Each structure stands twice: as structure tokens, then as C-alpha cells.
Amino acid sequence: MNSMNNYLTVSSVRSGSIASEMEIEPGDRILHINGSFIDDILDFQYQIADEQFTVFIQKINGEIWELDIEKEPGEDLGIELGQVSAQGLKRCRNNCVFCFVRQMPQGLRKSLYDKDDDYRLSVTQGSYITLSNLTEKDFLRILRLHISPLYLSVHAWNPAARKKLMKNSRAALLPEQIQRLVEGRITLHTQIVLVPGYNDGEILWDTVNHLAELYPSVQSVGVVPVGLTKFREGLPLLRTVTRKEAEMILEEGTKLQETLRQRTGKSLVYFSDEFYVLAGKKFPDRKLYDDFPQIENGIGMASKFQSELAKLWSQIPPKIAGKRIHLITGVSAASFFRSLAADLSFVQGLELIVHEIKNVFFGETVTVAGLLTAGDIAGQVGNIEGEEFLVPRVMLKADCHLFLDDYDIKWLERKINGKAVIVENKGLSFLQAIFGRDFGGADNE
CATH class of the missing domain: 3.80.30 (pyruvate-formate lyase- activating enzyme)
Structure with missing residues (x-):
């Protein structure tokens, strides 16, 4: 059996998954699978690739559970792990002149x-x-x-x-x-x-x-x-x-x-x-x-986005109830979205305002949207009087709604007096966010 000091911790469990049905919970420790050591995420993935296996779990209360699991080929357990290995990450040993x-x-x-x-x-x-x-x-x-x-x-x-x-x-x-x-x-x-x-x-x-x-x-x-x-x-x-x-x-x-x-x-x-x-x-x-x-x-993000929009363009309604939407973006993508806003000007009732945010926090040589902070957005957008604003998902931490400066989306909503709509970098998500309706018949994966 694996050492009790050598384990991986469950960080989240997908609802309806095998792990959820087996009552595995965040905080549980995976000790070993089929008697094999589980030192890192790769050991875990290789061991659960089989269709039948036995997992030993240590619950938060200290109990040891032995779970016999059967699954379909290719089916996952629905578990996210809290670390890549029991020993931690392999750290960078370089001192790159450009290290961010x-x-x-x-x-x-x-x-x-x-x-x-x-x-x-x-x-x-x-x-x-x-x-x-x-x-x-x-x-x-x-x-x-x-x-x-x-x-x-x-x-x-x-x-x-x-x-x-x-x-x-x-x-x-x-x-x-x-x-x-x-x-x-x-x-x-x-x-x-x-x-x-x-x-x-x-x-x-x-x-x-x-x-x-x-x-x-x-x-x-x-x-x-x-x-x-x-x-x-x-x-x-x-x-x-x-x-x-x-x-x-x-x-x-x-x-x-x-x-x-x-x-x-x-x-x-x-x-x-x-x-x-x-x-x-x-x-x-x-x-x-x-x-x-x-x-x-x-x-290729911009080209993919453009091609997705092209597939959906015929479904854009020519007229909507009066609506003004604010789009938050960085310097690099600003001209692209201003051009897109001009292309959408044929839609009666729609006003799309592009806010080109300069990166004061890191310096204006940083122009990508993914490195913008809530503080810079708030300082440059001002009061939008309760209207919607689109925030690209890339600006936020992957597992929550935090910006790089640790302010969350709710803080930004309060600061600029607006309602945030988080948008994936896909043409489909963009149009659905603007028009508040489904667009079908296009592959936007």
C-alpha cells in the first residue's frame, strides 16, 4: 500500500459522474489504485484507463474506503485533482531574459x-x-x-x-x-x-x-x-x-x-x-x-472568430428592441472589434460601443486582452448607467471570476454600474451575448 504521506487530493467532482455516484468528495485523498503508487496525475490517468479497478480513498474524517469501479472504455471518473503530484510541481530552473x-x-x-x-x-x-x-x-x-x-x-x-x-x-x-x-x-x-x-x-x-x-x-x-x-x-x-x-x-x-x-x-x-x-x-x-x-x-483566434461569424451572419436579425452594449477589449483587438461593430451597424436598435483599454497596470506595451485588470477597466470605462458590458473569458482566472488584480466581476459591475456578460472567444458566444437568443446551424467548436 502507498505511504499515507503520498497521495493526491480531489479538488472537485463533476455532478452525475462515476465519482459523484461513489460519493467521492472534494478533499478526499486518493491513496492507491489496484495497489499501485499514485505519485502524480499521470499515474492516476494510466491506472484509471482500465475498465475495472479498485481505488483506496481516505475520507476527510480519516475513514479508508475501498471502491470497486467499473466503467465504459474512455469514460472518465469526473474527478479534478488538486495537485499534479504528491511532491509538487517541477519548477523552472531558467532565468529567461523575457520571463513574464x-x-x-x-x-x-x-x-x-x-x-x-x-x-x-x-x-x-x-x-x-x-x-x-x-x-x-x-x-x-x-x-x-x-x-x-x-x-x-x-x-x-x-x-x-x-x-x-x-x-x-x-x-x-x-x-x-x-x-x-x-x-x-x-x-x-x-x-x-x-x-x-x-x-x-x-x-x-x-x-x-x-x-x-x-x-x-x-x-x-x-x-x-x-x-x-x-x-x-x-x-x-x-x-x-x-x-x-x-x-x-x-x-x-x-x-x-x-x-x-x-x-x-x-x-x-x-x-x-x-x-x-x-x-x-x-x-x-x-x-x-x-x-x-x-x-x-x-x-489564429481572430481568423477562427471571423469564420464563425460568417457562418452565422445570415441569422442576425435586421432589427431589435433598442439596446446598447459595451465591449471591453485590449489594444491589440480593438480595431478588429471596431470594424465588427461597424459591420453590425445595419441592425436597427443596436449600438455596440467598443472600449479599448490601455494596460496601465503592466504598462502600455502589453496590449492583449488577457492581461487586462479590473482596475484598468473601471478607470477607463466609467459609469455605463446599468447597461450590459461584454467581458472576454480570457480576462478571468480559469476556475472563477477573478481578474489578475484579484478584483472579481461583481466588483467591476459595481464600479462601472453595469451588468457583466462573460463571453467565450467564439463567434457563436459573441452573437448570443449581443442578441440574447440562440443561433443554430453552425459548428463553432
């Missing part, structure tokens, strides 16, 4: 300062890892269990350039580490955070080309511009990507995508929406993004 955690002010919630670099979160949640903290035991486990896909922060293929960026001698081991994963038939999604002066120019295209050569093991290469806040005291002097640089990167990148499509049938290399905003270019057709492998990285 090191650019945050003091006083925010503790979890925002966690520098995880954990391969178990990569395969279960799509978190990007650097490989620089992996032990030989970790590598062997990844290969033995075929832990795939993994999401890798590459940044630079050149060992010296990567070491300079990440300030860790082990960062230089990347080429041989990736080759080892490729030989183990591990699927990889990779990203490059572009830092002018460090990994741009020849280094960028050398990195992209090396990764593209590893297709089909490497299934995507995402390129995103560095994000810099005003809290960089004691950190290296960096600058953001210029408009001219964004134009040149997209020009060269478009040519490469065309070549790769001929060779692989897909674009393979994708550039974040911010590059198109910086360059003042229209977002490309959604087909360029294939199956949107890096949409959570801000790559």
Missing part, C-alpha cells in the same frame, strides 16, 4: 508567481516546457509511457543563442533532447518567443527550418512576439517587435508556409495574431491555421 513572471509587481495572488516547467502539465494541460530541468529518469518515463503530445518552448535551435536567452547551461542541450523525443515517436508542438536582438533574423529562420525538418513529429511551430511590462527593474534591456520587423517576418513567413504546404499539406509554422496587428495586415483565412493547433497561444 519576473516582470510582475509584488502583491498579486501567489499562484501567478509559480514558475512551473512540468512535463506532466504539458501533456495534460498543454503547458509549454523547456526540457532544461528533465532528469534521465524523466526522459525514460516519457519514452516508456509514450507521454505525448508535449508542448515545447524552443526559442532558439542554436545552443549558444538559447543559452543566452534562458541563462541556463542545460538549455544548450535542446537539439539532442528533441532528437531523442523524435526517435521515441513523441509528437511535439513548439513555440518561439521572438526577442529582438536575441533570436530574430537568421537565428529565427534557422530555428523554424530545423523544427520543420522534423515533421511529422513536430506538428506545429508557433511564433509569438515578446511581451514586456513596465516592471523590468534589474532585468536586461529589451524592446518589442517593431511594425517593420513584423511586416518582414510575415512576408518571409508566408513564403515558408506556402513551401511547407506543398511538402507537408499544412502550414506547420504559424504566427500569432499580434504580428498581424503590429504589421497592420488583415488576418489570414482560417484555412492557413489548419486545425488551430496553437489557438490557446493566441494564434
Whole structure:
């Protein structure tokens, strides 16, 4: 039996699930399954993959329950775990010159300062890892269990350039580490955070080309511009990507995508929406993004949103009862939504007001909506006299309605005297929020 000090804790149980029927509750401890140690979330997932198994649970009152479980193939238990392992997260050992955690002010919630670099979160949640903290035991486990896909922060293929960026001698081991994963038939999604002066120019295209050569093991290469806040005291002097640089990167990148499509049938290399905003270019057709492998990285969001709206456009009513709605967004997406508001101006009775919020909290070089705070929104929107305002889900903590500055949605409602409507980044959700009715006949997944 597993040590009583080695367990995973249940954080939530889905209503109507197997776990709910077995009376498993938040706070219960999972001790072992079929007599096997459950050191981390991967052990848990592998053990519950069987159709029949026995779980030993320690209840909050100290009782030990033995639960015999039968389930259908592929059916889950409905359990969310409170930690990735009994020993905690694998921490980042890098000191990247562009690390966003090191650019945050003091006083925010503790979890925002966690520098995880954990391969178990990569395969279960799509978190990007650097490989620089992996032990030989970790590598062997990844290969033995075929832990795939993994999401890798590459940044630079050149060992010296990567070491300079990440300030860790082990960062230089990347080429041989990736080759080892490729030989183990591990699927990889990779990203490059572009830092002018460090990994741009020849280094960028050398990195992209090396990764593209590893297709089909490497299934995507995402390129995103560095994000810099005003809290960089004691950190290296960096600058953001210029408009001219964004134009040149997209020009060269478009040519490469065309070549790769001929060779692989897909674009393979994708550039974040911010590059198109910086360059003042229209977002490309959604087909360029294939199956949107890096949409959570801000790559292809706008194109997907546009295509979803196009499918639903014919269902938009030409007239509604008088209604004014406020849309909250960041600087990057403001022109996109202003254009959309103009397109919707044919709807009689609708007034859509776009509020472009500048990021005073982190600094105005941070332009994405996901890093806006409630304080900045309240300070720039003012009193909207009880009207509705749309808040993109990306602004809020995943499991609750907290902004980055720890104010919740109710606080913001009071400060601006409005009624919040939280909207997912989908065309369907957007239109339903505006018109208060269902829109059918379109796949918006």
C-alpha cells in the first residue's frame, strides 16, 4: 500500500459522474489504485484507463474506503485533482531574459508567481516546457509511457543563442533532447518567443527550418512576439517587435508556409495574431491555421472568430428592441472589434460601443486582452448607467471570476454600474451575448 504521506487530493467532482455516484468528495485523498503508487496525475490517468479497478480513498474524517469501479472504455471518473503530484510541481530552473513572471509587481495572488516547467502539465494541460530541468529518469518515463503530445518552448535551435536567452547551461542541450523525443515517436508542438536582438533574423529562420525538418513529429511551430511590462527593474534591456520587423517576418513567413504546404499539406509554422496587428495586415483565412493547433497561444483566434461569424451572419436579425452594449477589449483587438461593430451597424436598435483599454497596470506595451485588470477597466470605462458590458473569458482566472488584480466581476459591475456578460472567444458566444437568443446551424467548436 502507498505511504499515507503520498497521495493526491480531489479538488472537485463533476455532478452525475462515476465519482459523484461513489460519493467521492472534494478533499478526499486518493491513496492507491489496484495497489499501485499514485505519485502524480499521470499515474492516476494510466491506472484509471482500465475498465475495472479498485481505488483506496481516505475520507476527510480519516475513514479508508475501498471502491470497486467499473466503467465504459474512455469514460472518465469526473474527478479534478488538486495537485499534479504528491511532491509538487517541477519548477523552472531558467532565468529567461523575457520571463513574464519576473516582470510582475509584488502583491498579486501567489499562484501567478509559480514558475512551473512540468512535463506532466504539458501533456495534460498543454503547458509549454523547456526540457532544461528533465532528469534521465524523466526522459525514460516519457519514452516508456509514450507521454505525448508535449508542448515545447524552443526559442532558439542554436545552443549558444538559447543559452543566452534562458541563462541556463542545460538549455544548450535542446537539439539532442528533441532528437531523442523524435526517435521515441513523441509528437511535439513548439513555440518561439521572438526577442529582438536575441533570436530574430537568421537565428529565427534557422530555428523554424530545423523544427520543420522534423515533421511529422513536430506538428506545429508557433511564433509569438515578446511581451514586456513596465516592471523590468534589474532585468536586461529589451524592446518589442517593431511594425517593420513584423511586416518582414510575415512576408518571409508566408513564403515558408506556402513551401511547407506543398511538402507537408499544412502550414506547420504559424504566427500569432499580434504580428498581424503590429504589421497592420488583415488576418489570414482560417484555412492557413489548419486545425488551430496553437489557438490557446493566441494564434489564429481572430481568423477562427471571423469564420464563425460568417457562418452565422445570415441569422442576425435586421432589427431589435433598442439596446446598447459595451465591449471591453485590449489594444491589440480593438480595431478588429471596431470594424465588427461597424459591420453590425445595419441592425436597427443596436449600438455596440467598443472600449479599448490601455494596460496601465503592466504598462502600455502589453496590449492583449488577457492581461487586462479590473482596475484598468473601471478607470477607463466609467459609469455605463446599468447597461450590459461584454467581458472576454480570457480576462478571468480559469476556475472563477477573478481578474489578475484579484478584483472579481461583481466588483467591476459595481464600479462601472453595469451588468457583466462573460463571453467565450467564439463567434457563436459573441452573437448570443449581443442578441440574447440562440443561433443554430453552425459548428463553432
